[in-house]
Amino acid sequence: MLHAVIMAGGSGTRFWPASRRDTPKQLLAVSGDRTMIQSTVDRVAGLVPDDRCTIVTSQRLAAAVRTQLPDVNLIAEPCKRDTAACIGLAAIAVLAKDPDATMLVMPSDHVIETAAAFQQAVTRGERLLAEDSQRIVTFGILPSYPAESFGYVQRGKPIVTDGQVVGYEVMTFREKPDLPTAREYCQSGSFYWNSGIFLWRASLILDLIRKFEPVMAAHLDAIGAAWGDASIDSVLDEHFAAIIGKSIDYAVMERHDRVCVIEAPFEWDDVGSWQAIARLGEPDSRGNCVRGKHVGIDTKNCIVYGSDDHAIVTIALDEMIVVRAGNATLVAPKHAEERVREAVKELERRQLDEFL
Amino acid sequence: MLHAVIMAGGSGTRFWPASRRDTPKQLLAVSGDRTMIQSTVDRVAGLVPDDRCTIVTSQRLAAAVRTQLPDVNLIAEPCKRDTAACIGLAAIAVLAKDPDATMLVMPSDHVIETAAAFQQAVTRGERLLAEDSQRIVTFGILPSYPAESFGYVQRGKPIVTDGQVVGYEVMTFREKPDLPTAREYCQSGSFYWNSGIFLWRASLILDLIRKFEPVMAAHLDAIGAAWGDASIDSVLDEHFAAIIGKSIDYAVMERHDRVCVIEAPFEWDDVGSWQAIARLGEPDSRGNCVRGKHVGIDTKNCIVYGSDDHAIVTIALDEMIVVRAGNATLVAPKHAEERVREAVKELERRQLDEFL
Numbered sequence: 001m002l003h004a005v006i007m008a009g010g011s012g013t014r015f016w017p018a019s020r021r022d023t024p025k026q027l028l029a030v031s032g033d034r035t036m037i038q039s040t041v042d043r044v045a046g047l048v049p050d051d052r053c054t055i056v057t058s059q060r061l062a063a064a065v066r067t068q069l070p071d072v073n074l075i076a077e078p079c080k081r082d083t084a085a086c087i088g089l090a091a092i093a094v095l096a097k098d099p100d101a102t103m104l105v106m107p108s109d110h111v112i113e114t115a116a117a118f119q120q121a122v123t124r125g126e127r128l129l130a131e132d133s134q135r136i137v138t139f140g141i142l143p144s145y146p147a148e149s150f151g152y153v154q155r156g157k158p159i160v161t162d163g164q165v166v167g168y169e170v171m172t173f174r175e176k177p178d179l180p181t182a183r184e185y186c187q188s189g190s191f192y193w194n195s196g197i198f199l200w201r202a203s204l205i206l207d208l209i210r211k212f213e214p215v216m217a218a219h220l221d222a223i224g225a226a227w228g229d230a231s232i233d234s235v236l237d238e239h240f241a242a243i244i245g246k247s248i249d250y251a252v253m254e255r256h257d258r259v260c261v262i263e264a265p266f267e268w269d270d271v272g273s274w275q276a277i278a279r280l281g282e283p284d285s286r287g288n289c290v291r292g293k294h295v296g297i298d299t300k301n302c303i304v305y306g307s308d309d310h311a312i313v314t315i316a317l318d319e320m321i322v323v324r325a326g327n328a329t330l331v332a333p334k335h336a337e338e339r340v341r342e343a344v345k346e347l348e349r350r351q352l353d354e355f356l
Numbered sequence: 357m358l359h360a361v362i363m364a365g366g367s368g369t370r371f372w373p374a375s376r377r378d379t380p381k382q383l384l385a386v387s388g389d390r391t392m393i394q395s396t397v398d399r400v401a402g403l404v405p406d407d408r409c410t411i412v413t414s415q416r417l418a419a420a421v422r423t424q425l426p427d428v429n430l431i432a433e434p435c436k437r438d439t440a441a442c443i444g445l446a447a448i449a450v451l452a453k454d455p456d457a458t459m460l461v462m463p464s465d466h467v468i469e470t471a472a473a474f475q476q477a478v479t480r481g482e483r484l485l486a487e488d489s490q491r492i493v494t495f496g497i498l499p500s501y502p503a504e505s506f507g508y509v510q511r512g513k514p515i516v517t518d519g520q521v522v523g524y525e526v527m528t529f530r531e532k533p534d535l536p537t538a539r540e541y542c543q544s545g546s547f548y549w550n551s552g553i554f555l556w557r558a559s560l561i562l563d564l565i566r567k568f569e570p571v572m573a574a575h576l577d578a579i580g581a582a583w584g585d586a587s588i589d590s591v592l593d594e595h596f597a598a599i600i601g602k603s604i605d606y607a608v609m610e611r612h613d614r615v616c617v618i619e620a621p622f623e624w625d626d627v628g629s630w631q632a633i634a635r636l637g638e639p640d641s642r643g644n645c646v647r648g649k650h651v652g653i654d655t656k657n658c659i660v661y662g663s664d665d666h667a668i669v670t671i672a673l674d675e676m677i678v679v680r681a682g683n684a685t686l687v688a689p690k691h692a693e694e695r696v697r698e699a700v701k702e703l704e705r706r707q708l709d710e711f712l
Binding site for chain 2: 016295297298306310311314315316317320329330332335337339340342343346347352355
């Protein structure tokens with residue numbers, strides 16, 4: 001049966017100051033009323049009931065996630081060990097419930113529209129797995145601009161079923177490229193953005209981790225052997241911490257020979273940073289995307305993100321980001337927004353924990 | 357005897373959002389611990405005791421002024437009618453206590469250093485009045501740059517007493533000039549900034565208002581006749597409101613033939629707008645003037661004004677002003693700071709009173 005695994009351990013640093021250590025991006029309602037993680041669960045409603053939904057998050061965030069989603073399964077990682085270990089752990093939990101499980105793995109902090117189109121893509125992926133259970137299915141996004149901040153997937157031969165192209169074989173995965181390379185990718189017509197959404201048999205992904213990452217797999221198998229036992233907490237603490245973190249792309253995707261990609265029929269945004277607010281929102285006639293009370297004098301193409309009980313006044317600004325959330329304010333030109341990370345690191349260095 | 361009159365009815369709009377309708381600039385501690393109006397009273401301590409200090413303010417601010425300065429005399433104007441009426445009203449109050457009073461008139465929102473140098477200048481002014489009780493004494497500031505936002509005073513013949521230049525006769529008053537004119541004034545060496553600080557006999561200033569502004573004087577005399585009576589509140593309400601507002605410069609200074617100017621031996625700043633913070637503060641090695649918690653990434657020559665319980669993070673900013681005070685935030689380039697007024701007007705137009 002189909003199970004959903006939602007990875008929700010991210011810190012959302014670039015979304016500071018809205019995103020904080022205890023309430024990162026995935027726990028916020030970035031667009032609409034539901035938080036991003038709630039929307040991620042909503043998105044598979046009908047396809048995957050709550051009791052087959054598993055959220056993997058950090059111990060720090062577990063209680064907050066539980067409050068937002070009381071009915072799903074929850075795994076709290078004792079520490080961060082990148083996506084391969086996270087996915088391996090989730091596979092153990094899913095297989096313990098359903099040895100025949102298919103696993104849909106999704107980040108918790110993407111905006112995807114529509115849910116119907118997303119479910120259609122997942123169903124298409126299930127067809128690819130029904131044909132060949134050794135496949136890994138990825139979902140590729142047609143690039144709308146030469147992004148330097150995403151990984152790319154190059155498609156190869158089409159996979160045709162009943163005279164219809166269902167997906168493509170993956171030729172290569174590419175790390176975040178520089179701008180000229182990203183432009184080449186876009187022009188080639190054969191590259192997709194790697195959405196970080198995967199579909200596979202739960203037993204296959206564990207087998208592949210065993211094959212490509214035997215040391216990591218030994219720790220995961222130790223955890224798997226103790227699953228459901230009284231000793232699980234201490235075993236998990238010990239063996240998960242002992243894993244050397246690696247992304248699932250490095251550990252498995254780039255090494256397996258039967259990876260395929262489905263061209264996403266849905267709108268996708270990774271909401272990576274403040275500019276996403278401009279992409280997701282409706283800019284006004286002067287190109288400003290505004291949340292909360294704002295008075296703009298000679299202000300255009302700005303992102304202003306505040307609240308109704310606080311007035312943000314901007315004068316003679318263009319292409320700027322002004323964010324006020326809780327006890328912190330950020331002011332930066334749009335082009336410098338990647339440097340929010342630096343600022344957060346500086347707050348850490350100065351031990352200004354109350355603002356993190 | 358010497359009496360001090362402090363005009364404290366200003367709105368300090370350009371200092372928004374620190375300056376608000378109910379707590380304008382003069383009621384704030386802009387530099388140091390004491391508020392500007394408290395510092396103004398402190399400045400004449402020793403020269404003028406509290407019971408010879410009179411503050412003229414608005415009814416809206418009277419209670420707050422009383423809290424900050426419990427021991428001085430207080431007059432609450434029923435409405436704003438510019439400086440001539442304000443000064444006339446103060447003269448009535450002062451003369452009621454002391455028919456022989458000399459009146460030192462000061463704005464409540466200037467930074468002046470040192471108090472000793474200021475008192476020395478006042479004492480020099482008293483010498484000029486002792487020689488000729490028909491004189492008006494003004495205090496001129498040697499321009500440090502060609503300011504367009506101040507009025508200017510052109511000095512004429514020196515006034516020499518005991519072989520010493522005590523002051524100068526005033527040749528002309530000039531309104532706020534444009535930049536080329538301001539440059540000429542500065543180069544000429546004979547122009548001062550008009551500090552808005554005056555010294556005169558209280559009876560003289562009322563006589564001069566009677567001479568140059570008989571209609572205004574009639575209203576003031578009606579108020580003077582009722583001073584100390586039970587009817588004063590209603591008489592004041594009626595006659596003060598009936599006055600057509602005029603500045604003391606227009607009404608008297610530019611028309612009287614015995615105005616003199618003393619070159620100020622003190623440092624002076626009118627704290628007119630946010631740039632004053634940079635002038636008064638100690639910029640750090642990157643040229644930033646900071647109050648409160650600030651993390652600046654690639655930030656220089658900025659004014660950042662916040663508090664210790666709120667972090668302001670700025671990235672890649674130069675020559676900007678970022679102010680967070682109470683329930684409002686201002687972001688503007690330094691060169692556009694005069695437009696804070698526009699923003700405040702827009703808040704008024706949109707009836708966003710809670711931010712004013």
